[in-house]
Amino acid sequence: MDQSLRELYQEVILDHSRHPRHFGALENATHKAEGYNPLCGDRVTVMVMLDGEGRVADIKFQGKGCAISQASASLMTEMLAGRTRAEAEKLMEGFLHLAKGEEAPGLSPDDREYLDVMSGISEFPMRVKCATLAWHTFKNAVEEGKNAMDEGVT
């Protein structure tokens, strides 16, 4: 069996996709955006509650999509809870580097290790968008609730 496939669809990823964390509606969200990948029709809605200091007090997502997009969204919500916006942005930047198979010097060793389960995606350039959809949607949510679809998600 292809090693890169095993890595992409490793147990952690499949577990997150089957049992996504932070899945559902967030009643008291302060920020919200919908992401859409017109290529495959995958959709994700990210809802965030930022506290007074701009920290992610709570985050949830909803949507339908492939294992990669669901797992990525689930992992993202786990990582972002409790982070400030600046920290979140750094994480996202690091993740985008990893997804392209690049070094991510800005990530702390812990974050790097946590995100490592997703780094197999870099071997599948056609699927990188699946992995980054939730992150772009989060960014759009906290930046004035824009729509990821209008941004030409990359």
Next chain:
Amino acid sequence: MTAAAKIVPAFDAQKARGDFPILSRQVYGKPLVYLDSGASAQKPHKVLQAMTQFAETDYANVHRGVHYLSAAATDAYEAARRTVQKFLGAAREDEIVFTKGGTEAINLVSYGFLAPRIQPGDEIVLSVMEHHSNIVPWHFLRERQGAVLKWVDVRDDGSLDIEALGAAIGPRTKLVAITHMSNVLGTVTPLKDIVARAHAKAVPVLADGCQGAVHEIIDVQALDIDFYALTGHKIYGPTGIGALYAKRAHLKTMRPFNGGGEMIREVTQDIVTYADPPSRFEAGTPPIIEAVGMAAAIDYLMAFDRAAVKAHEHDLLTYARERLRDFNWLRVIGDAPGKGAIISFEAEGMHAHDLATILDREGVAVRAGHHCAQPLMERFGVASTSRASFALYNNRADVDALVAALAKAREILG
């Protein structure tokens, strides 16, 4: 030699396979199993050779020069038109308009024929299994001119509800736009019956033949159809070329789509008059080499006993259908009687893109997604499907490889 030894099989798929250089390559170290011909077919060596040879020996712009090569190129281009004419069974060569593909052919009908005939409230009848290129040009007329789209459903097996179609044609219907063969379900529509029902109410019919032309034998005169659109790259020809068949009487009334060289009779500072069809609809330098390539592809296809080719493809479909039955986690969408060699399916607990990624690493190329047919996805309540489509060069070993790869996908994702 005995009589038996002389019998040649009507269609030798294994031999035909050898005509396609790309099929001998590997991907990820595995033999390529190409099951995405519905998106675009591979090209036989003969087609590539014909294009190269034309470019190396007879190439110049067409209809423009008096020099030797211009005449040679014009001859080749017009010969290509006659090849398309023969392929479709058209009465006249000037009923064939070259376009850059099937999409442009349909848009030409929308803009050139139908738009000037549409008043707010006029209706266009189409089916829910249309490709977006046979939907969006009609949406344009809805958005811009208040046309009403009348959608005809398919039955649960994917067959067209012909009674519903007949009933949808009313006094305000201006066109029936219908696929000849669904690129998702494989359903082949009864064009003759459709045309008869539409003509009984004086409504013209356009068939999107982008898939149908690959697998069906077409005779536009016998069908008495008004418009038939086809695209070169799916019939084993190059990209960038397609054709519209339109009845001469319609073409004469159609307004031009693009303006430019080639399509005029006379241009002054004050007025412009247009060339006769088909030139009127072929503004600018056309895809000349591609037209030659498409003609070579049609010649290639017509050299076979096409009924035998169809039987071969049907055998693959039946075989695939049988083997997929072993997977109780897999739902095939589209089982219409007489359907063409396309099989779409949904796998329980597996998203089409994850599935296609795993198949890909096994060397098996399938299409995953909505197939530019979102209304149909909605009709069947799915976000996307995986699709295997068969061409003349596929064989049972390809089906076996698909089945083995599906089992692997189930093992990884299931």
